[in-house]
Amino acid sequence: MSTTVSYRPADGQVAGAVEDSTPEQVAAVVTRAATAATATATASPAERAAWLGAVATALTDHAEELARLADTETGLGLVRLTGEVARAAAQLRFYASVGIEGSWLGVTVDGATDTSPRLVRVNQPLGPVAVFGASNFPFAFGVLGNDTASALAVGCPVVAKAHPAHVLLSVRLAELASDALAAAGAPDGAFGLVVGMDAGTALVCAPGISAVGFTGSQAGGLALWRLANERDIVIPVYAEMGTVNPAVMTAGARGRLEDVARGFVGSFTLGSGQFCTKPGMLLAPAGGDVADAVGRALVEAAPSPVMLTERIAASAAAGVERLVGAGAREVARTGGAGAGWSADAVVLAAPASALHPGSPLLEECFGPVAVVVEYDDPADRDRAIGALQGSLAGTVVTDGSGADPEAGALVARLARQVGRVTVDDWPTGVAWTWAQQHGGPWPATSAPAATSVGAAALGRWVRPVCFQSVPDALLPPAAREDNPWRVPRRVDGELR
């Protein structure tokens, strides 16, 4: 019997262990989810909202216990983790409300005409969703994070895989969720958990699973994507992976260099640099002292990062060496916690000419590491942007006047390459609102038209079905003439 061992990043010691799910256990969890799928699909959005609300309440009722357990396993700190419990609870309620609003159902009715029959189109839940949460946000992107909340909101059962970086927390969250869902009347099987690497593989291959949500590394996300593409029935994999998120300074931004440097350091070292939205590169006009200013700001901030896992700590250190090997020079370094899985925060500098195809400078270095890349002129800058992979977010740093002459072209340029463009606003935070887009071109995500955060996240778990000449009484409730769920509809082409 294999187990998943839990470690304490603070000192690298073992915190506990959980038995991995056997193939039989995985199959049983998937069967329960598949059995529940009819009941979760036919429940009304209001009923599902009650389920999600119960889970949210369970989180806030146990906030202190959960934050403590999470801190033991992640070292992210009680303040941040307590806040993240509240965020996860708020997200559950938000997705529940988006479910009730009902636009995601896309109800569209075309009355019969002389040449075409009556057609009614409505989105239907796909069925059981496998959720692979992230290491770096144990609550907001964990087993009860955005993926789980948005899937349940549209009526898809969820089978989550426990994250090895916080397996004890994953198990505890699953217990709380299962109890809360049962008490709120959700069908047995609406939520389940599996543990272990092999269990995760089995989950993606299980015929009963209809879609996959993933947040994590490119290697992990692409492995699941490939696995899903080899199934008899290929299923969608929404993998949010992340790459280097560029921040681009205009010439005018040099006028407020110290501010920019401090902001950049704060953003790339937040959460020990373990954000998929970390700005990993600052493209700056040459001839200023941008790299030095960023280096000074780092020394001043003096973070001493502790990483989520031993592997992440080692890979951040190796990443710095790889960047140096690719032509970057080290500008500044802080750290020195020493105990546990500490890493150094590092600022490097490189010329834009180093960004040639295949260079490690074009790859994400997960951790508190960033590169200042100096460009000679706008053409050089645009070549550098074009050399980068598509990414989740891109930032334009202007002179702050609101009329920087370079800003317009840069916003338009980045919009072709990223999922979110920010201006004079660091990209690290991701609000869970209606307009959010947390996604981006391949390989930042496997599905650039999708978002894993925000109201549109619900759209990942449904598929439209058109009902032609079907009597009203035989339609799904959302599509019926009397509109019992009071959802927005488009009738004969007009939104109502």
Added chain:
Amino acid sequence: MSTTVSYRPADGQVAGAVEDSTPEQVAAVVTRAATAATATATASPAERAAWLGAVATALTDHAEELARLADTETGLGLVRLTGEVARAAAQLRFYASVGIEGSWLGVTVDGATDTSPRLVRVNQPLGPVAVFGASNFPFAFGVLGNDTASALAVGCPVVAKAHPAHVLLSVRLAELASDALAAAGAPDGAFGLVVGMDAGTALVCAPGISAVGFTGSQAGGLALWRLANERDIVIPVYAEMGTVNPAVMTAGARGRLEDVARGFVGSFTLGSGQFCTKPGMLLAPAGGDVADAVGRALVEAAPSPVMLTERIAASAAAGVERLVGAGAREVARTGGAGAGWSADAVVLAAPASALHPGSPLLEECFGPVAVVVEYDDPADRDRAIGALQGSLAGTVVTDGSGADPEAGALVARLARQVGRVTVDDWPTGVAWTWAQQHGGPWPATSAPAATSVGAAALGRWVRPVCFQSVPDALLPPAAREDNPWRVPRRVDGELR
């Protein structure tokens, strides 16, 4: 220099030939499209509608010439083809109007709050789209069909591949479109054509191509899908392929057997059975004389089908043999055109027990061939439905009373397995309206959440971008406060 040869299905003789595009020519066409992409993206929907309108006018102005040329190459008949030219023109105008309506832009604005920045989300065109049209609808699903029209409507340039079954027509349509687009002010490169199998492969692999639309066989669609998945930058492939579309008779429907049999024969032999929406299987209660009635209706209708290509004719005949080898018995056969690429229309019958995994009965037989499968009881019927692949359409054939006790459960069952459910209405026709869903679970399509026909077809060619704290003047026009394109918006969560 290789060529694509055009044949006349009526007599199998050569109608002409077109030189295949060289790799250099493909690269040049893609470069022109990529160069045009900025101009097509920044044009307003009204400007793009003018371009599409000009193409539509060119089609109707040349309807007679085009229908004649198409008939030479496809043998589908002047009446049907003249109607299809009109349909293609109407589709171009429909997608243009959907583009102007603007819901596809998904404009969403969240004002700044104490805890979140101002976010504006708007869909942006992906860039150049490669379009692989169908053999069976040279206009409506051809180089100027649904894919091309919906892509241009959102501002994506199109590079179409000429279909080998109507290569002369493809070239002529491309000429007309290019001239009309230029005259209407569209940028050079907004539309291009390539010819030849290798050119098609090169197109999907070209870095300048951002997405692929395909209509055709499972083998062809999946080959392109695999190719796109092996690119450095993986791109979406919207392949509409098709499988067996089941029609399911209730016990009560036996009361109007002759009607049902005639309707079924009319539907599965329409266009020589060369519809992706052809109902290939009629699941009927055992003990009636359903198979015999369908056989009689076929003999009465007495079609003598001519197929689009020699290969399709041969493969329809081979398909019948494969079905017989799989345990089906031949009930009736008509045909006898003899000349050219004729095929027989065939009705077969099989017991539901023959639908075991791997059976050829579960695979689409493209052509005027259908199988009546008899089931013993509802459980047997549901097992048979479950044995089938996901499909584009599924039909429930009831007693016609509007209160058939079996209808409700069958509609719900088929909705889990198809993209469109029809009741007492044959599925062959596909209206291009707001509510249409022409898609279905894998492997009927490669992207079950997408549709290749109807207003939602535009959504395939865009990706959302969120603008965070971006000054209004730097936003794309559709997202600006003054809403110059007058598109529907969601502001602070409310549709306006």
